[in-house]
Each structure stands twice: as C-alpha cells, then as structure tokens.
Amino acid sequence: MILLGALTAGAFATFFAGGEFGRAGLVLVAAVAVAGAAGCVAAARLRSGLLVGLAGVLGALVFGVCVPFAGRLADGPDVLSAFGAAARDGWARMLTVGLPAEAEGDLLVTPVLVLWAVAFVAAVLVVRTDSVLAPLLPPVLGFVVALMFTAARGRSLLATTGLIIAAAGLLAVVRVARLASAGRVSAVALPGVDPAAGELDSPPAGGREGSGGPDADGAAGPGRAGRSGRGALAGFVGREGRARARPLLGRLAFGLPVVAVAAILGTVAAGVLPIAGGADRFDPREHRTPPVEVTTSLNPLVQIKADHRAARAQTLFTVRLAAAGKQVATRRLRTLTLADFDGASWRTDGRFVRSGRVLPEGHGPDTATGTETRMEVTVEAPGGVFLPTIGRPVRADAASVDYAFQPDAGVLAAQRPLRAGDRYQLTARVPAPTTARLRAAEPATGPATERYRNLPSGLPTALGDLAATATSGATTPYERLTALAEYLRDPAAFTVDVDARPGHSYGALNRFLSPKGARADHRGYVEQFATAFALLARVEGFPSRVAVGYLLDDRFKPAPGTFTVTSLQSFAWPEVALDGLGWVAFDPTDTRRLGSRPPADDVDLPSGGDGSSAAQAQTAAAIITPELDRLAELGGAGGGGAERTTALAVLLALLAVAVVSPLAIVGEKRRRRRRRRAGTTAARIAGAWLEVRDRLAERGVSRSRAFTTDEVVDRVRAARGAGAADRVGELAPLVTAALFAVAEPEDAQAGRAWELATAAGRELRRTDRPVRRLVAAIDPRPLLPRR
Known part of the structure; x- marks a missing residue:
C-alpha cells in the first residue's frame, strides 16, 4: 500500500522542479509514509470510526503546516493563515502557475493533503476491513488527480501507470490469498456463509456441555462449551469453507501471472486513451484562465521613435553579463515579443503565468541548443513592468520583485511597476549557431508554428510580389532570409528617417514598400523595417514575429561584461523560427543610419543573432490589472473569485453527499439482508x-x-x-x-x-x-x- 502511495507521490512530484528526486518528491513521499503509519495505528488502536477520522484530520493539519511551511514556522500565527489560504486556493494556483513549479509551501499543500487522504484512508481500510478492492480505490483516485494536475508538463506517465496497476494487482492477490488462508468469512465467499455479513458473535457464556467443537476427526466432542466467540466462528468456518481454500502458494502462483498480464494490458490501454500519455492527456489548465494579465497603454514599436528623438537619454538598467574574454554571449536584450498581426497592428503573444525560480517551458518554437549564460540586472529608474531577458530564460534568482512569465515568448514582467534598486539574476540558454548550421537550417514546422505564419485577409498583391522579388536567386531558407534583410537595408531603395510617417498596418507597409510613387513613400524607421521583414517572411512561408528590446552599446560599458542601458538603445528586430535553432534574429534596419545618437552596430547581425524572445521599451506605460493581480495571489482566475468557486464546489460536494450517502446506506443494508x-x-x-x-x-x-x-x-x-x-x-x-x-x-x-x-x-x-x-x-x- 505504501508503494502505491509512493508511486502516486512520484506522479505529483513531476509537477515541480526537480521532479521525483527534488524537495517536492521527498516531501510528498514523506506525507505518504507518515499518513500510512498514522492510519494503521489509528485503525488498530481507536475503536470509534469518528476518532479515527479525527486523528487523520489532525495529522494532516500538523504535517501540512510543519513540513511545507517549515521555513516559516517562526512566523507564528501567520503560518497558519498561509496554510489556510493554500488549502483553500492552492489547487487553483496549481492550474495557473508555470511548470515546472517551484516547491513552495502554497503549491505543496494541495498534493500533500491529497496524498495524506489517500494513504490514511487506504491504511484504515487495510486494517479494519476484509475487502480486497476497497483499499485500492484511494490510490487510484489519487493517481487520477495527479495525472490531471501534471498534464501540462507533457511527460508520459505510462511507466508509472503500469507500476500502479501491477502494485494494485499484487496487493489484491496477496490480500485474497492471506484472507482466504486465514478463513476470514468476509474476505472470501464460502459455501453457506455471507461474505458481507461479517463475523458472528460470541455464544452465551457457559454454553451447553457436550455440544462443543469438533474433535480430531472433525466430529463434535465435549469440552468445548466455554470457548470464545472467535473460536466458535473458527470452527464454523472450518466446517464450511476451509476444505475449499487453496494453499497460499497456489493462489499466488495463479494470481501473479494474472497481475502481470493485467499490468501490461492496462498500460497499453492507458497509452491508447488520453489518460497517461504525454501529449494528448486531458489538461484542466486549458479550461482555466491564468490570473495575471499585462496590458500596455502605448504600442512599444511607436515608443522606440519617441525614445530616439528625446533630447536627453534616460538610464534604465545596469546589466552584468558573463563574458568569454572580451566577448559577451549576446548584445540583444528583449522585453516583449509581438506575434499576432491582424492587418492593422502587431500584438503580444501568449499569456502570463506566475512562476517560481525555475521558469516553465513553452509550447512554441524554442532553442534546442545553446550555452547557459548568467545575467544580473539592476533597475536604475522607475517605470514600466517588462524585465530585460536574453536567449531562452530558464531560471530567475534573487529577484526583489514578484514576476510573471510568458512561457511561449520567454518574457518576464514584474507584478508591480519597477522601482530604482530592483534587481534579479537570470540564467538563460543563448544559442550560438555556426554559419554552417544557419545555412543548413530549415523553417520550424508543427502546430506550434502555425500562428506565426498567419496572414490576415487583405494582403496587398504588391507585397507578395515584392517578397518574391527580394528573395529571387536565393536557394536555401537562410539565404532567402538574408536576401530579404539586405533588400530592406539597401539605402538606395529605403531611407532610415526618424521623422518618417508612423504605422505598420497593411496600408502603411504597402506605402513604405511599394515600388510605385514618390521616393518619400520609402522612408521608414525601426517600426517599419522590423514589421516589414516579419510580414514578408510570412509571405514566403516562414514563422516570424517582432521582438522589442535594447541593443548593448560598448560606449556605455563601465567595466568588462557590465553595460549601462539607456532609452536611446531601445530597438526592435524581426525573428524567424528555424528548426533546431529556435528564434533567430535578423536586422533589416541599418543601425548606422538611425537619426539621433544611434546605438553601436551589432557585430552579430550577419549571423542572425541570439534566438531571443522579446521586449518593450520601459518608458511605455504598462500596468497589471489590480484585481487580476490580487487573484493571482489567491490562486483565482480572472473573471471569478476563488471564494465563489470554492464555495460552489463545497456546496455541490455537500449536496452529493446529502443525497447519495443515505441512498447508498439504505441500499447496502437491504443487500446484506437479502444475502444473509x-x-x-x-x-x-x-x-x-x-x-x-x-x-x-x-x-x-x-x-x-x-x-x-x-x-x-x-x-x-x-x-x-x-x-x-x-x-x-x-x-x-x-x-x-x-x-x-x-x-x-x-x-x-x-x-x-x-x-x-x-x-x-x-x-x-x-x-x-x-x-x-x-x-x-x-x-x-x-x-x-x-x-
């Protein structure tokens, strides 16, 4: 039984960073072990079922407070409040937090309580009942709950499912064999005895002389009148059923192969059905809205021009990057990505979820390879909420501000406006593809890339013709993308002008790119060049998006690996998803021709950049809706309250218990009466x-x-x-x-x-x-x- 609980705990542990062998795995297995032991002791020592249940509840409270919140026990009553909030809303946060989640107390409480109930109830059923299958029900239900909570991880649990089936079958076989060999009436159906009736009661004290138990030949003999009720029952069962009971080894020899076959068939069935597989398993998170919503009041692409035209630059961040010699892993910082285009404007992609130190993986095109690089960021000026990142973020440490994460885009956002002095450390996987790999790369494919190829209706015919003209003569995908960037960087065809007309809709880009009309129509700025490349790449069938962020400048480098980031360094670039490389950056904008004190040229432009995720200029106003942020702390979802959801669930549960339980009790009593x-x-x-x-x-x-x-x-x-x-x-x-x-x-x-x-x-x-x-x-x- 403990093995069944431990396997269920292992399934729950995949929800957390570190998996089965991390802190969460140890806590959950400990919950199973302690609850199982407590259930056995309570069932054996306490006569009243009410006292047994009370012992289980008290044990769950003590363990749920002392172990998941061990680091906060010194807080006194506050830790009890934290436990209460986690017990009420932890399940909701588990459905919205990014995975793998950090093993924090408020996230551990729900699986701890579920596993405690599973192990305690199963142990009580083993000790206090002769039922073979009843003790198996709690672990099976607990495993189903674990499958639903961990579906978003995308990890297959077919092996664990097979072990669960095998362990359950083994327990059933051993339990049947043991109970049958012991002659327990309620465990095995014996001729003439009702398995549901339970054991018989004792005879009257001082029963009749001469009518006692059987002698050595099985016949009745004297001297048995004073035996106890248990002795009487043993004699009764011996007469009725022990002759039919098979030896213990014989039962096991028959049962174990059956268990093996059942485990194999069950595992195969679980793989066919959307139960325990990694890709198509039912995921309740798809039906729950994440509780954090970040909105911007100004398009970040428009803000870039305002930053560059400002008379005075504003210092925004100090960034420290690990450097190999004099080179840093990347010179691009991103804060936002824009992937959804409706013909009029580009918008941010994905939804933000609360996250721990380990940042969850997304479902979109991602960097398959790369070097882990560490970056430290210190905020120098108050402003927006978007945090600079590099490459593919995998971990955030020592953060002085709570943050949310956009898994598909790799974007971090603070849950309050940034203040001077805020800091955090970021570990990211930064790709460094060789020229040979870039030239051999193919566009990323699959369902996750379809949204990055989407072109709304109304595409001007001239833009389709222009894309074909720009890439004519190129043979490989990377050559086509490079030719497109060089076409837009040609100063004879397009002029970088800080005073160019704004906009990046179909109409604005048609005016900017069309070969017909006055030369003034071919003037644009970062906004137009970045969005034009992304749009034309989609016309050619490439998955693309626009990234907004900053370019690091050696002119603002007070120490090796340390950079000062100012508002003049805000920038935007297009990215294309290439198979095995993730998002690769391109620069159709000639940075040497930016109007006002342009940032230094990016030495990595010809090779495609760093596969970054995205960004927004910090001076663009951005807010987190206060009501949604509050619900994020509670674990609720936008549009509904955790209290209302919990109250409704409790009400429905109580209603079901009130209706079903009495009917079940009356029905079971009638069934027993008929069988007796x-x-x-x-x-x-x-x-x-x-x-x-x-x-x-x-x-x-x-x-x-x-x-x-x-x-x-x-x-x-x-x-x-x-x-x-x-x-x-x-x-x-x-x-x-x-x-x-x-x-x-x-x-x-x-x-x-x-x-x-x-x-x-x-x-x-x-x-x-x-x-x-x-x-x-x-x-x-x-x-x-x-x-």
Whole structure:
C-alpha cells in the first residue's frame, strides 16, 4: 500500500522542479509514509470510526503546516493563515502557475493533503476491513488527480501507470490469498456463509456441555462449551469453507501471472486513451484562465521613435553579463515579443503565468541548443513592468520583485511597476549557431508554428510580389532570409528617417514598400523595417514575429561584461523560427543610419543573432490589472473569485453527499439482508443474529465481537427495555445451537430465527420516535467493521 502511495507521490512530484528526486518528491513521499503509519495505528488502536477520522484530520493539519511551511514556522500565527489560504486556493494556483513549479509551501499543500487522504484512508481500510478492492480505490483516485494536475508538463506517465496497476494487482492477490488462508468469512465467499455479513458473535457464556467443537476427526466432542466467540466462528468456518481454500502458494502462483498480464494490458490501454500519455492527456489548465494579465497603454514599436528623438537619454538598467574574454554571449536584450498581426497592428503573444525560480517551458518554437549564460540586472529608474531577458530564460534568482512569465515568448514582467534598486539574476540558454548550421537550417514546422505564419485577409498583391522579388536567386531558407534583410537595408531603395510617417498596418507597409510613387513613400524607421521583414517572411512561408528590446552599446560599458542601458538603445528586430535553432534574429534596419545618437552596430547581425524572445521599451506605460493581480495571489482566475468557486464546489460536494450517502446506506443494508437469508441453515440463522445486531447498533448498542449472546440481551434490556430484550433473548438459543450443535439445524429453525429477528426489529421501531426511526434507517454504523 505504501508503494502505491509512493508511486502516486512520484506522479505529483513531476509537477515541480526537480521532479521525483527534488524537495517536492521527498516531501510528498514523506506525507505518504507518515499518513500510512498514522492510519494503521489509528485503525488498530481507536475503536470509534469518528476518532479515527479525527486523528487523520489532525495529522494532516500538523504535517501540512510543519513540513511545507517549515521555513516559516517562526512566523507564528501567520503560518497558519498561509496554510489556510493554500488549502483553500492552492489547487487553483496549481492550474495557473508555470511548470515546472517551484516547491513552495502554497503549491505543496494541495498534493500533500491529497496524498495524506489517500494513504490514511487506504491504511484504515487495510486494517479494519476484509475487502480486497476497497483499499485500492484511494490510490487510484489519487493517481487520477495527479495525472490531471501534471498534464501540462507533457511527460508520459505510462511507466508509472503500469507500476500502479501491477502494485494494485499484487496487493489484491496477496490480500485474497492471506484472507482466504486465514478463513476470514468476509474476505472470501464460502459455501453457506455471507461474505458481507461479517463475523458472528460470541455464544452465551457457559454454553451447553457436550455440544462443543469438533474433535480430531472433525466430529463434535465435549469440552468445548466455554470457548470464545472467535473460536466458535473458527470452527464454523472450518466446517464450511476451509476444505475449499487453496494453499497460499497456489493462489499466488495463479494470481501473479494474472497481475502481470493485467499490468501490461492496462498500460497499453492507458497509452491508447488520453489518460497517461504525454501529449494528448486531458489538461484542466486549458479550461482555466491564468490570473495575471499585462496590458500596455502605448504600442512599444511607436515608443522606440519617441525614445530616439528625446533630447536627453534616460538610464534604465545596469546589466552584468558573463563574458568569454572580451566577448559577451549576446548584445540583444528583449522585453516583449509581438506575434499576432491582424492587418492593422502587431500584438503580444501568449499569456502570463506566475512562476517560481525555475521558469516553465513553452509550447512554441524554442532553442534546442545553446550555452547557459548568467545575467544580473539592476533597475536604475522607475517605470514600466517588462524585465530585460536574453536567449531562452530558464531560471530567475534573487529577484526583489514578484514576476510573471510568458512561457511561449520567454518574457518576464514584474507584478508591480519597477522601482530604482530592483534587481534579479537570470540564467538563460543563448544559442550560438555556426554559419554552417544557419545555412543548413530549415523553417520550424508543427502546430506550434502555425500562428506565426498567419496572414490576415487583405494582403496587398504588391507585397507578395515584392517578397518574391527580394528573395529571387536565393536557394536555401537562410539565404532567402538574408536576401530579404539586405533588400530592406539597401539605402538606395529605403531611407532610415526618424521623422518618417508612423504605422505598420497593411496600408502603411504597402506605402513604405511599394515600388510605385514618390521616393518619400520609402522612408521608414525601426517600426517599419522590423514589421516589414516579419510580414514578408510570412509571405514566403516562414514563422516570424517582432521582438522589442535594447541593443548593448560598448560606449556605455563601465567595466568588462557590465553595460549601462539607456532609452536611446531601445530597438526592435524581426525573428524567424528555424528548426533546431529556435528564434533567430535578423536586422533589416541599418543601425548606422538611425537619426539621433544611434546605438553601436551589432557585430552579430550577419549571423542572425541570439534566438531571443522579446521586449518593450520601459518608458511605455504598462500596468497589471489590480484585481487580476490580487487573484493571482489567491490562486483565482480572472473573471471569478476563488471564494465563489470554492464555495460552489463545497456546496455541490455537500449536496452529493446529502443525497447519495443515505441512498447508498439504505441500499447496502437491504443487500446484506437479502444475502444473509441465503446459504446453509446454520448460515441463515447466523445471518438473522447479525441482522439483529445491526438494528441494535443503529440504536447505540455496541456491535463488539467480545459480547456473548447473554451479554447482548442484558445490554438491550438496559438500553431499550424488557420488550426488546425478550424478542432478542428468544433468538439467542437458536444461534447457540447453530454454532455448537453437531447436526445441521432444520429449515424450520432458520425460518423461526428470521421471524424472531423481524419481531425484534419491529419492537425496536415501535419504541422509536419518528426522527429516531429515520436516523436509524440511514445510520452507517452497521456497515463499519466490528471490533
């Protein structure tokens, strides 16, 4: 059972950074181990089911506070508030946070509580019931929950699914074999004995001499009248079923191959269905909106011109990059990417999600190779929210500001406006493709690239003709892209003019690129050159987007590897997704001809750049909607409240329990009653006694196996009066005879036993008040294991 819980914990651990062997994996496996041990002890030591449940809840609270929030225990009552908020809203944040997530307390609480419930309930069922399949249900349900929470990771859990099936089958086989070998009536169906009836009760103290248990030959012999109820039951079961029980090894020899075949077939089925696969598994995150939304009040492409025309540059950041000799890994910083074009404007792509130190991977074209580079950024002036990044960000550390991440674009955004002194460290994978690799590269393909090829209706015919003219003569994809960039950089055809008319719609770009008309129509600035290249690349079938950010300038380099970034260095460039290389940057804008104090030329322009993600000028106003940011802290989704969602879920759960549970209890009692009327004569008499004991349990009379029939009658007389006690007392001799007589009782005796059981039940109901009668009908105590 612990193995089943540990496998479920391993499935949950893939949600977090480090996976099964990280901090989250250790915490989740510990939760399973502690909960399983606590469940076994509670089930064995505590008689009341209510006390067992209370012990489980208290254990979950103690573990859920002390382990996931171990670093915050010194906060006192605040840690309890954090645990409460995480228990209420942690599931919602798990559906919106970027993956793999950091093993933080508010994210660990939900899987810890789920696994605690799984292990504790399974352990209790193992100890207190003889059911074979019931202990398997909690781990299976927990594994299904883990599959849904981890679907977005894209990792296949087919191997874990196979192990879960194998472990569950093995537990079932061993449990059946053990219970059958021990002669447990409720574990195996024996002839004449009801498996659902539970064990029989003790006989009257001082039973009849001479009617005792069997002798060495199996016949009745004297000297057994004083044996206990358990001894009587053992003798009864021995007569009825042990002759049919197979040896333990024989059962295992038959069951283990069946388990192996079932595990293989189950794993194959899970691979065919969208259950445990890595790509097509059902993902509830697709039906929940991330809680962080970043909006801009000014197009970042337009802001570049305003920055360059300003009379005075504003210092924005200090950037420290790891340098190999005198060279840094890249000279491009990006803060935003624009991938969606509607014919009038380019807009940012993707949605922002909250993230921990490990930044989640996106689903779009990405950098397959590259060198991990570390960058430290210090904010020098207050302003917007977009944070400079490089290459493909994989980790953010030592951040003084909470941030959200756009996985597909690789963009970081602070959850509040930046302030002077804010800082963070970024680790990114920066590609450095060789010229040979660039020349051999093909455009990236697949469903993730389709949005980057999209061209809205209304494309001017002249633009399609221009793309074909610019790339004529080129043979490879990279040569076509390079020819397109050189075509736009030709000063004889296009002029870089800071005073050029703004705009990058179909109409504006047609005016800028069309070979017809006055030369003034061929004047543009960074906005027009970058968007024109991206558009023409899509016309040629390449997946493209526009990146906004900054170019590092050696003129603002106070120390090796350290750069000061100013507003004059804001820039935009197009990027194209190439297979195996990710996003490769191109520069159709001649930076030497920028109007006002242009940034230094980028020495990497001919080779295509760094596969960056994107950016926006920091002076462009940007905000995070306050209501959505608050919900991000709570784990709620935009448009609805976590409290309302939780309240609705709790209400539906309570309604289901209120309707289904009573019906299930009543139905199970009726089923047991029918089954107890079947079997041999002795079994039917025993079933009548068990039925009476159940009716008494509904009215507060203990169902303990330790009581003799006479003791049961005495307790009924004390609790319900002489009338009920007399009805129960009339049944006691028939039960004693069924247990200890040598000969099988007659059918008439079995009929008489059930008549007396019916009369006893009628007497109990007669003395009940209407409310007591209703409560007794849905009382679950008769269905609980007896002790």
